[in-house]
Amino acid sequence: MPELPEVETIRLQLRRSVLNKKIKDVIVKDARVIKGISGSAFKTKVKNKTIKDVIRRGKVLILELGSSLYLVIHLRISGWLRLNKGIEKFCRVGFVLNNGRILNFCDSRVLGEIKLIGDYEKLPIIKSMGPEPLGLGKAKFIKLFEKKTTKIKPLLMDQNFLAGVGNIYAQEALFCAGVKPERKSNEIDKKELEKIYTCLISILRKAISKKGASVDTYRQIDGDEGEYIPLLKVYQRQAKPCFKCKSPIRRKSIGGRGTYFCPRCQK
DNA sequence: AATGGGACCTGCGCGC
DNA sequence: TGCGCGCAGGTCCCAT
Numbered sequence: 001m002p003e004l005p006e007v008e009t010i011r012l013q014l015r016r017s018v019l020n021k022k023i024k025d026v027i028v029k030d031a032r033v034i035k036g037i038s039g040s041a042f043k044t045k046v047k048n049k050t051i052k053d054v055i056r057r058g059k060v061l062i063l064e065l066g067s068s069l070y071l072v073i074h075l076r077i078s079g080w081l082r083l084n085k086g087i088e089k090f091c092r093v094g095f096v097l098n099n100g101r102i103l104n105f106c107d108s109r110v111l112g113e114i115k116l117i118g119d120y121e122k123l124p125i126i127k128s129m130g131p132e133p134l135g136l137g138k139a140k141f142i143k144l145f146e147k148k149t150t151k152i153k154p155l156l157m158d159q160n161f162l163a164g165v166g167n168i169y170a171q172e173a174l175f176c177a178g179v180k181p182e183r184k185s186n187e188i189d190k191k192e193l194e195k196i197y198t199c200l201i202s203i204l205r206k207a208i209s210k211k212g213a214s215v216d217t218y219r220q221i222d223g224d225e226g227e228y229i230p231l232l233k234v235y236q237r238q239a240k241p242c243f244k245c246k247s248p249i250r251r252k253s254i255g256g257r258g259t260y261f262c263p264r265c266q267k
Numbered sequence: 268a269a270t271g272g273g274a275c276c277t278g279c280g281c282g283c
Numbered sequence: 284t285g286c287g288c289g290c291a292g293g294t295c296c297c298a299t
Contacts, residue, residue: 109277109278157293217278
């Protein structure tokens with residue numbers, strides 16, 4: 001699932017490969033992913049535009065097409081972007097560039113979406129989004145979390161509260177910090193909140209440096225897998241021995257989401 | 268304010 | 284080998 005590190009990886013790679021490239025044509029294979037306008041209207045509006053910038057906000061990727069036009073892409077759970085010579089399997093929309101390459105928007109489950117908008121900051125998803133964790137700072141992080149009575153894990157994942165953290169990295173950060181995922185945020189002491197913050201930041205940075213975790217369908221834009229999976233400590237490790245204490249890792253549904261944790265290391 | 272459930276969607280793993 | 288079933292999950296929306 002593409003979370004902050006995966007989307008940031010895509011952003012960095014797109015900046016290196018498609019900046020200032022012109023979109024010569026748009027191939028709409030499945031118009032369901034295009035929201036707000038029809039596939040043909042989308043094609044007309046995007047054709048001949050140039051990719052001026054690539055921006056990320058939380059898990060949202062934004063391609064600036066100039067003249068107050070933005071392509072807003074959300075990969076949700078099963079989407080990925082791939083730059084190659086043709087249209088690949090699960091491609092829903094292909095952007096044909098003036099260098100002969102095609103930027104494929106792929107999605108196996110068709111839950112991802114593409115929007116075209118004049119001002120992306122006015123989109124509800126962006127407007128209501130919480131702060132970016134990287135560069136937030138320890139003090140602000142603690143202030144955010146110290147009074148909420150919600151369980152810490154769903155809170156870390158709440159995009160309106162903190163941007164970009166999803167199911168994988170929330171669990172990894174809590175394991176690193178030694179905090180049980182169902183603890184209420186306001187009942188976690190300052191020291192522990194500090195630990196959660198430093199863990200989260202270092203994990204996100206490390207995951208970006210490893211170009212993301214290819215859980216499910218996520219790939220780098222050249223199709224290679226991200227390299228973070230071997231570094232995952234709890235995610236999808238049910239019944240396997242904890243790396244710290246050898247106890248079997250447990251899986252439990254918290255806030256309707258699958259959650260892995262070490263019953264002994266996490267207090 | 269917090270929590271729970273359904274809807275969206277389809278590949279995949281499971282049981283037989 | 285093949286079939287049918289139900290799970291998985293980010294976000295939005297509604298209900299309690």
